[in-house]
Each structure stands twice: as C-alpha cells, then as structure tokens.
Amino acid sequence: MDEQTMTLENRRYLGWTLFAVAALFAWLLDYALRVHLRRAGLVTGLMLFAVVILLTLFNARKKLPFLPLLRASTWMQVHIYVGLLSCVLFLLHAGLKVPRGGLETGLAVLFYLVSASGVVGLAISRWLPSRMTILGENVIFERIPALRTAVRCDVEDMVVESVAKTQSSTIADFYELKLRNYFSRRCSFWHHIVGYGQPILQLLSEAQAVDRYLNAEERGIMTRIVEQIHVKNNLDFQQARQGLLKAWLFIHIPLTYSMILVAVVHGYLAWKLS
Amino acid sequence: MGIWHGSYHEATAMSRLQEFGFEKSVYERPNQKWVCGHARDGKCCLAGPDAHGNCTATTECRPLRKGDHWHCTRPAFLGGPCAEGPLPDGACCRAIPKCTPIRSLRSWRGLTVVLAVAVTLALLFLTFGSIHGNRVISPGELSFSHSSVGRDCSQCHGPLEGRPAGWLTASAGSVAAHDNSQLCLNCHPLGEAPLQPHSLTAARLSPLTEAILKRDGAGTPPPSLELASFIASPGRSGENNIACATCHKEHRGNEADLKKLTNRQCQSCHVTQFASLEHGHPQFSDYAFHRPTRILFDHQSHYQTHFKDAAAKNFAPDSCLNCHQTDLRGGTMTVKSFETVCASCHDAQIKGKAAVAPGIAFIVIPQMDDRVLNGQYAIGSWPADADQPLKPFLRLLLSADPAMRPALNQLEGTDLSNLPKTNTAKLKAAQSLAWGIKSFLFDLETLGQDELLKRITLSAGRTLTDHEKEGLVAFISSDAVRATFTNTFTNLQNEVLDYRNHGKYAATLMVPSPDVAKPGPVKPAAPDAWVNQGGWYSPDGLFNLSYHPRGHADRFLSSWMNLTVDADHTQDPGRARAVFKELSAPGAAGLCSKCHSIEETPVRQVNWMAFHPDPIEHGFNRFSHSAHLSLLDTSGCQTCHPMNGTVNPGNAAMASASATTSHDASSFHGSFMMIDKRTCATCHRPNQVRDDCLVCHNYHIGRFEPLVANSKMVPLPPPNGKM
Numbered sequence: 001m002d003e004q005t006m007t008l009e010n011r012r013y014l015g016w017t018l019f020a021v022a023a024l025f026a027w028l029l030d031y032a033l034r035v036h037l038r039r040a041g042l043v044t045g046l047m048l049f050a051v052v053i054l055l056t057l058f059n060a061r062k063k064l065p066f067l068p069l070l071r072a073s074t075w076m077q078v079h080i081y082v083g084l085l086s087c088v089l090f091l092l093h094a095g096l097k098v099p100r101g102g103l104e105t106g107l108a109v110l111f112y113l114v115s116a117s118g119v120v121g122l123a124i125s126r127w128l129p130s131r132m133t134i135l136g137e138n139v140i141f142e143r144i145p146a147l148r149t150a151v152r153c154d155v156e157d158m159v160v161e162s163v164a165k166t167q168s169s170t171i172a173d174f175y176e177l178k179l180r181n182y183f184s185r186r187c188s189f190w191h192h193i194v195g196y197g198q199p200i201l202q203l204l205s206e207a208q209a210v211d212r213y214l215n216a217e218e219r220g221i222m223t224r225i226v227e228q229i230h231v232k233n234n235l236d237f238q239q240a241r242q243g244l245l246k247a248w249l250f251i252h253i254p255l256t257y258s259m260i261l262v263a264v265v266h267g268y269l270a271w272k273l274s
Numbered sequence: 275m276g277i278w279h280g281s282y283h284e285a286t287a288m289s290r291l292q293e294f295g296f297e298k299s300v301y302e303r304p305n306q307k308w309v310c311g312h313a314r315d316g317k318c319c320l321a322g323p324d325a326h327g328n329c330t331a332t333t334e335c336r337p338l339r340k341g342d343h344w345h346c347t348r349p350a351f352l353g354g355p356c357a358e359g360p361l362p363d364g365a366c367c368r369a370i371p372k373c374t375p376i377r378s379l380r381s382w383r384g385l386t387v388v389l390a391v392a393v394t395l396a397l398l399f400l401t402f403g404s405i406h407g408n409r410v411i412s413p414g415e416l417s418f419s420h421s422s423v424g425r426d427c428s429q430c431h432g433p434l435e436g437r438p439a440g441w442l443t444a445s446a447g448s449v450a451a452h453d454n455s456q457l458c459l460n461c462h463p464l465g466e467a468p469l470q471p472h473s474l475t476a477a478r479l480s481p482l483t484e485a486i487l488k489r490d491g492a493g494t495p496p497p498s499l500e501l502a503s504f505i506a507s508p509g510r511s512g513e514n515n516i517a518c519a520t521c522h523k524e525h526r527g528n529e530a531d532l533k534k535l536t537n538r539q540c541q542s543c544h545v546t547q548f549a550s551l552e553h554g555h556p557q558f559s560d561y562a563f564h565r566p567t568r569i570l571f572d573h574q575s576h577y578q579t580h581f582k583d584a585a586a587k588n589f590a591p592d593s594c595l596n597c598h599q600t601d602l603r604g605g606t607m608t609v610k611s612f613e614t615v616c617a618s619c620h621d622a623q624i625k626g627k628a629a630v631a632p633g634i635a636f637i638v639i640p641q642m643d644d645r646v647l648n649g650q651y652a653i654g655s656w657p658a659d660a661d662q663p664l665k666p667f668l669r670l671l672l673s674a675d676p677a678m679r680p681a682l683n684q685l686e687g688t689d690l691s692n693l694p695k696t697n698t699a700k701l702k703a704a705q706s707l708a709w710g711i712k713s714f715l716f717d718l719e720t721l722g723q724d725e726l727l728k729r730i731t732l733s734a735g736r737t738l739t740d741h742e743k744e745g746l747v748a749f750i751s752s753d754a755v756r757a758t759f760t761n762t763f764t765n766l767q768n769e770v771l772d773y774r775n776h777g778k779y780a781a782t783l784m785v786p787s788p789d790v791a792k793p794g795p796v797k798p799a800a801p802d803a804w805v806n807q808g809g810w811y812s813p814d815g816l817f818n819l820s821y822h823p824r825g826h827a828d829r830f831l832s833s834w835m836n837l838t839v840d841a842d843h844t845q846d847p848g849r850a851r852a853v854f855k856e857l858s859a860p861g862a863a864g865l866c867s868k869c870h871s872i873e874e875t876p877v878r879q880v881n882w883m884a885f886h887p888d889p890i891e892h893g894f895n896r897f898s899h900s901a902h903l904s905l906l907d908t909s910g911c912q913t914c915h916p917m918n919g920t921v922n923p924g925n926a927a928m929a930s931a932s933a934t935t936s937h938d939a940s941s942f943h944g945s946f947m948m949i950d951k952r953t954c955a956t957c958h959r960p961n962q963v964r965d966d967c968l969v970c971h972n973y974h975i976g977r978f979e980p981l982v983a984n985s986k987m988v989p990l991p992p993p994n995g996k997m
C-alpha cells in the first residue's frame with residue numbers, strides 16, 4: 001500500500017504500531033542497560049537527542065519543498081509519532097522526578113514547553129479547521145487585513161448612500177456610535193478562540209433596535225450593513241483562529257532551538273563529568 | 275433566525291469574500307520574508323518587495339506589444355486593462371506609489387527563533403562565565419554524606435577549577451570516570467584493588483567465583499534478568515576496573531541513598547542468578563560455623579548434661595542471653611566474659627582441682643646415672659633422690675646455649691638414669707648436660723631473672739616485650755630458686771667456677787636429700803595446696819621448681835604458650851614444640867587448651883579471646899542480631915539456631931585444642947544445625963520486609979582503615995607567646 005492509497009485508519013494503525021514498537025524497544029534497552037549498570041542515561045540521552053534532531057528536520061523539510069523527500073503530510077505524521085516517542089525517551093532518561101540542577105531544570109522546562117506546545121498545536125490543528133469550515137467562510141490569513149479594509153470601505157459607502165438617499169442620519173449616527181470601532185479594527189480575539197458569541201449578538205441586537213426607526217429604504221441599507229457585520233465578524237473569527245494555528249509555532253520552534261542548544265551543553269557536561 | 279441572530283452562512287449566503295483563480299486573485303507568498311506595504315489595503319503590487327525589504331514597485335503592468343500597438347496587461351483582479359493604456363514608448367502610464375514593506379509572519383517567527391537562540395546563548399555564556407556558574411550546572415544537591423564538599427567541583431571531578439567556562443577547554447575529554455574514582459579513594463580507602471569487583475583482586479575473586487559456581491550452579495535467572503542479558507551484557511570482567519559512579523549515583527539530593535541498587539543489578543555480574551531470597555537463593559552453607567570457634571564450647575553437653583546437674587543448679591543459665599550479648603553495633607552475638615559466664619564452675623578447675631598436675635614443673639633436676647657418670651665423666655654433687663627425666667622447660671632453657679645443643683641432640687630419647695656405659699659419646703654428652711644444668715642454676719642464682727630472660731630470648735630468637743618478660747618470669751624470686759636448689763647443690767659455686775675457669779670436673783657425689791623437718795602438732799599444707807591461688811613452689815622431696823596457675827588468664831601460662839605455639843619460628847622448634855605440648859596437654863595445669871583453640875592462619879596462635887567483630891572488617895555478609903531479638907518467639911534463639919539433637923562425634927575434638935583434629939575445619943561440627951534460608955524468607959519477601967541483596971551483603975570486601983587526620987606534632991609556643 002503506497003502513500004497515496006493508504007487510508008487514514010491504516011496510517012494511524014501503522015503509526016501507533018511503529019510508535020509502540022520503538023517505545024518498547026527503548027524501554028527494554030534502557031532496562032537492560034540499567035540492570036547491567038551500563039550508562040543507560042547516556043544512551044537514552046543520545047537517542048533522545050537524535051530524535052529531537054529528526055523532529056527538527058521537519059521544519060527544515062518545509063523550507064526545502066523542492067526536494068523529493070516524501071510529502072509534507074507524511075513528515076507531519078512522522079513528526080507526531082516521533083514526538084510522542086521523544087516523550088517516552090525523556091521519561092526513560094529523566095524519570096518522573098523534577099530535575100534538581102539549574103541547567104537540567106531549564107532543559108526539562110524547555111522540553112515540557114516544546115512538548116506541550118506541540119501537543120496543543122496538534123490538538124488545535126485537528127480541531128480548529130473543521131470548526132472554521134462549519135462556522136464561517138475560509139479566507140487566506142494574509143488577505144484578512146485587506147478584506148477587512150474592503151468591508152469597512154463598503155460599509156462606509158452604504159452609510160453615505162443612506163444619508164444621500166433618505167436625508168436621514170439614523171444609520172450614520174448608529175455607525176458613528178457603534179460600528180466605526182467595530183469595522184476599523186480586529187475585535188474579540190479571545191472571544192473567537194473560545195467561541196464566546198455574546199459581543200456580536202449584542203451588536204446585532206443594538207442594530208435591530210435601530211431598525212424600528214428606519215424607513216423601507218433605510219432598512220434595505222441596514223440589512224446590507226448587518227450582512228457586513230457578519231462578514232467582519234467572520235474575518236475576526238478567521239484571523240483569531242488561524243492566528244492561533246500559527247502562533248503556537250512561535251513557542252514551539254524557537255524553544256526547540258533553545259532546547260537543542262541547552263541539550264548540547266548538558267550532553268557535553270554529562271559525557272565529560274560522569 | 276434571520277440576519278439578526280443567524281449564522282454567518284445564513285446571513286451572508288448571497289456573497290463570497292474572496293475569489294480564487296488565475297485572473298481573480300493575487301498569488302500569496304507567505305513564505306517570503308517581506309510583504310508589500312499596501313497589502314493591508316488590498317492593493318499590493320505584483321512585484322512585491324525584494325529579499326532585503328526594499329520596495330521594487332514601478333508600474334501596475336508591463337505593456338505587451340502586439341504589432342504596432344502596446345497593450346495594457348494589468349490583471350483582472352487589479353481592474354483589468356486600464357482605460358488610458360500604455361504610453362507611446364511602451365511604458366505603463368500608472369505608476370505605483372512606493373510602499374514600506376512589512377515583515378511576513380514567517381519572518382517574524384524566524385526572528386523569534388534568532389532571539390530565543392541569542393537569549394539562550396547569552397544565558398549559557400553568563401552561566402559558564404560566572405564564578406558561581408557551577409551552582410547552575412550542578413545537576414543537583416549532593417548527598418548528605420558529601421554535602422561538606424560544597425561547591426568545589428574539582429574535589430570529585432578532576433581538574434575542574436575556576437569558572438565553568440574553563441571546563442570546556444582545559445580538559446576536554448580527559449576526565450574519565452576512572453580518574454574521578456581515584457579522587458573518591460582519597461577519602462574512601464578500599465584496599466589494594468578498590469575499583470575491581472568487590473574490591474578484590476582477580477586472583478582472590480576467581481577462586482570464590484569458581485567455588486560458588488561449583489557449589490550452587492548457574493541457578494535459574496528470573497525472566498527479566500534473562501531478557502536484560504539478551505539485550506545487553508555487563509561489559510566488564512573480573513579484571514576490569516569499575517568506576518565508583520557505576521553504582522553510586524550522586525547529585526540526587528540530600529537524602530539520596532548512594533548505595534541503592536536493585537537485586538537485578540547486583541546479580542547481573544554473578545554466575546549464580548536467581549529470582550529472590552525466597553526463590554532460588556542458595557541455602558546457607560557457611561553458618562552456623564565453617565571453622566572451629568575460638569573458644570571451644572560444647573553447647574550440647576552443657577545444655578543437655580551439665581546445666582541439669584544438681585551441682586550447677588545455682589549457676590546454670592536459663593537463657594542464651596546469660597552468656598551472649600550483642601556487640602556495640604548490635605550485629606554480632608558475642609560471648610560474655612569468663613568471669614560472668616564460666617568462672618562459677620570452671621575457676622576452681624583452672625586453679626588445679628581438675629588438672630592432672632596442679633602446677634607446671636618449670637625447672638626439674640633430672641635423674642642422672644651415677645653408675646657411669648664418674649671418673650672422667652664426673653658430674654660433681656648431684657641429688658641422689660632425683661627421679662625425673664629432663665623436662666621440656668629445662669631442655670628449652672639449656673638449648674638457648676648453642677654449646678649445649680650437641681649434647682641435647684646426642685641425648686635425645688635417651689634415659690639419663692640408665693646410660694649405656696660403653697657409649698662414650700652419650701656419656702660425654704650426659705656429663706656436659708649435667709654441668710650445663712649446674713651452670714644454668716649458678717647463673718640463675720647469681721644473675722636472677724635476667725639470666726632466665728636471656729635464655730628465653732635466645733630461644734625465641736626475637737626481642738621480647740616488657741609485657742612478655744613479665745609474664746614469662748612470673749615474679750620468680752631468688753628465695754624460690756635458692757629454697758629449691760641450695761640444699762641440693764651445696765657447693766654449686768665452687769664446682770661451677772672450677773669447671774668454668776680450670777675445666778675441672780668435681781668428682782661425682784650423690785647427695786642424699788635432707789630430712790624433711792618433722793611436722794608439729796598441726797600439719798602444714800602441702801606446697802602445691804599452699805599456693806592454690808598461684809605462685810612458685812617446690813614439692814616436698816622433689817628437686818623441682820614448679821608454678822601453680824593463679825587462675826584464669828594466668829600470665830605465666832599464656833606467655834609461655836604464646837612463645838611456643840608458633841614453634842617453627844623459634845631457634846629450637848622441636849624443644850619449643852615440646853614445651854607447648856606440655857602446656858596444652860589434656861589435664862595440663864591451667865587447662866588452657868580445654869577451651870582456647872589454636873588458630874593456624876595467618877600465623878599459628880592461641881585464641882585467647884572469643885570472636886569479636888573487627889570494626890573495619892567488611893565481609894560478604896552482614897546481619898544485625900539486635901534488629902531481630904525483639905521478633906523471637908518462645909523458641910528464642912533456637913528459632914534460627916536449632917541445636918543439634920545428638921552429640922556429634924566431631925565434637926570430641928573439642929576436648930583439647932592440642933588435638934590436631936580440632937584445628938581441621940573440615941572435621942569440625944558445630945553445636946547448631948545450619949540456618950535454614952526459609953527461616954529468613956518467612957519475613958524477608960516481597961511486600962513484607964526488604965529482601966534485596968544489600969540487606970545482608972556488602973559489596974566492598976576487605977579491611978578498610980578509616981581515614982583519620984594525620985595531625986603533625988608541633989611544639990607549643992612558649993608561655994610568653996614568642997617563638
């Protein structure tokens with residue numbers, strides 16, 4: 001079964017199997033070395049370091065898309081299961097106890113942060129995209145500011161149109177009072193992350209309250225403005241969640257390199273002084 | 275729901291935010307470092323910034339010439355071809371205002387990586403450059419026992435001094451675990467082979483290994499150990515050094531146990547492997563005893579016979595603890611003192627009541643054959659009633675004079691009271707012997723104890739200590755010597771002086787014994803009874819200076835036994851051996867050898883003391899009696915030490931230390947049966963009491979002198995404070 005035809009279920013079965021075999025082998029090797037009073041810590045440490053380097057290569061692979069080194073999605077799968085293996089190796093290497101030394105504590109904290117950010121990243125990359133598809137229109141992250149600007153301009157045109165056509169400033173006043181801030185900046189980042197919809201409902205409720213003071217022509221314009229309120233809300237929603245999908249890498253990747261640096265020092269000292 | 279409360283899709287079903295397609299949208303390049311500054315407004319140009327963040331925008335399109343006309347090529351998503359069209363020279367008429375490119379998200383992430391690496395490097399440099407950096411680098415607190423080392427890493431890690439940065443370059447790759455182990459040994463001396471398995475040389479360990487393999491076989495290793503051995507091997511042999519850190523893991527906190535090892539780890543090197551004490555551990559084969567005890571004591575006969583005797587009713591112990599007590603560490607059950615345990619029954623025996631002879635005949639004038647020892651073989655005056663042979667003590671004292679040894683050798687096995695008259699050599703030797711005895715008595719009378727000690731020293735072939743000298747002469751007095759021999763040799767000085775100065779032999783004169791004074795109304799005590807608390811005496815009618823033991827631990831007997839027990843190292847081994855034989859014979863005065871066994875190794879010696887553990891001796895096994903005493907039931911000590919039910923024939927050897935069989939470990943049979951391993955495993959098993967190897971076994975084997983401060987003696991300053 002080649003990579004193209006492998007089903008998701010088979011891929012997961014293969015991944016978990018290989019992970020289990022590798023973890024079992026690592027555990028047995030560590031046990032055997034400890035029983036025979038060999039330098040199990042050195043061996044598991046080297047294995048862990050090698051695994052971390054392999055995980056780091058995923059980032060390098062993404063920067064070299066022209067190389068025929070399997071598909072990025074395959075690399076991602078390898079990254080996930082090898083990442084889990086690194087956690088097993090870390091437990092074998094350091095145990096469940098909290099390290100006592102400053103350097104080792106720092107290294108452990110870095111590993112915890114990198115691992116935790118990886119797990120969080122994996123979780124949100126599995127959960128958020130489907131939610132974004134269900135709840136709104138997907139847009140390219142880089143285009144969101146431009147689209148938001150376009151929406152704001154459209155709404156301002158509608159406001160001017162309402163004044164020109166109806167000689168009434170009701171919509172314009174409402175825009176100035178409630179909608180200008182809303183359309184001119186990104187709103188409610190954390191509300192969109194956690195799925196809290198009260199602010200937009202509040203805004204829509206206020207817009208509905210204005211509706212009673214509008215004539216038919218104004219109502220048509222107001223309907224189009226409310227549609228843009230939803231569009232803008234979707235843009236904020238997309239930016240917040242896509243931003244989160246990208247933001248966790250700001251923790252995961254930089255700390256990985258820090259961890260590698262500290263690990264090199266730790267390994268050198270361990271080899272040299274033990 | 276309507277637009278007021280509906281979802282996004284319900285509210286915006288009529289429109290789409292963005293279009294995709296070759297001519298409908300701009301191609302995004304999020305992997306590039308810089309983004310057009312107009313992108314935020316949706317007006318990014320097609321050219322975009324260069325790699326250094328400079329705006330490269332010029333015009334909205336590059337007109338395309340078709341025939342004689344230039345055509346606008348502005349893409350549809352930017353509005354399509356413009357109305358004005360290209361300029362006549364083919365240039366685009368719509369210039370793009372310059373922008374200030376902004377970094378892409380990926381670029382910011384790259385910067386974050388650089389920042390994180392820079393911060394990490396800075397922290398590492400600070401750490402390694404700081405004089406206190408070792409606090410950070412240290413992998414954890416030292417154990418309590420090493421806490422005094424403090425922050426000075428070089429005490430345990432070789433040439434690591436100063437700032438940690440120096441460690442990276444000064445000795446890169448040169449600090450090996452074995453080198454560090456040498457530093458451990460500065461404070462923990464572990465004998466001549468400290469880093470070898472069990473701190474024993476391969477020459478010592480190999481026979482032990484072979485013996486265990488022969489006795490117990492390979493055993494049945496637990497599956498987990500088999501699996502571990504299948505994957506990895508110990509990687510060391512008996513000849514390889516093992517670094518201290520292999521087993522002792524430091525930097526694990528103040529309360530860490532540096533000696534912690536699992537059973538599997540202990541067994542990984544062993545030839546006999548098994549699951550646990552309960553399952554597979556070899557039966558105990560060395561205990562009760564694999565050698566005669568230092569104090570020979572037959573528990574069976576005492577327990578079953580003597581303690582039941584009516585005469586011992588008031589003395590017989592009713593508990594093992596009447597005679598035994600733990601040592602100060604609680605590990606070993608030792609024997610209480612003679613005075614506490616044995617004296618009530620045995621003190622009188624030692625003082626003579628049970629001995630064949632109450633005293634030791636020290637200087638005895640032998641009977642000489644006056645029928646032939648006359649004329650040219652004259653021996654001068656000699657007690658007519660002497661009837662004893664030449665005794666070992668006098669023989670040894672005479673042999674101290676090298677001139678006497680030929681005569682003694684000539685007369686070896688000869689009956690001096692019945693000399694062959696035709697054997698002139700023996701007659702001459704007997705004559706020399708007689709004059710040698712007289713000379714000795716002359717010197718003893720005139721020089722005193724010094725003469726005696728001179729001869730003993732010559733016999734021993736070594737310098738005697740003052741303590742030994744005191745014991746060997748045992749306060750012998752001139753009165754005792756004169757009272758014994760003056761009446762016999764009335765003209766001793768003249769005869770010896772003529773013999774020495776002129777080579778003149780006085781004519782043989784057999785002197786009858788003087789009449790013993792008739793007793794008065796009250797008969798005096800016999801001489802040996804008179805000194806029943808010890809001392810020198812001369813039995814009536816015998817030309818014999820004897821010594822009566824003063825009781826247990828008599829200095830005279832113990833000193834002479836110590837002097838002669840290792841006869842092979844004296845000047846005259848045969849005669850020294852004869853003295854020891856007389857002292858250690860069954861029924862000999864003092865009965866020393868009845869209880870005190872003979873140690874053959876490392877040097878032959880008398881075991882005057884019961885076993886006391888050597889505080890610096892580390893054997894393979896250890897056991898704490900005190901920890902177990904509170905657990906005993908009504909069986910008491912016999913819970914673990916069941917007594918042999920029948921008197922073992924081997925115990926007959928205990929009758930006397932002089933019996934050769936009592937020195938033979940192979941023929942020794944203890945008073946107790948072997949301890950059954952199951953007794954221990956009753957409690958020491960998983961989920962109950964610890965059953966790991968290190969509960970009962972030591973790893974480092976040998977006598978390890980504790981490290982003590984070598985304080986030099988320095989003169990005190992004078993009282994006025996000036997040096």
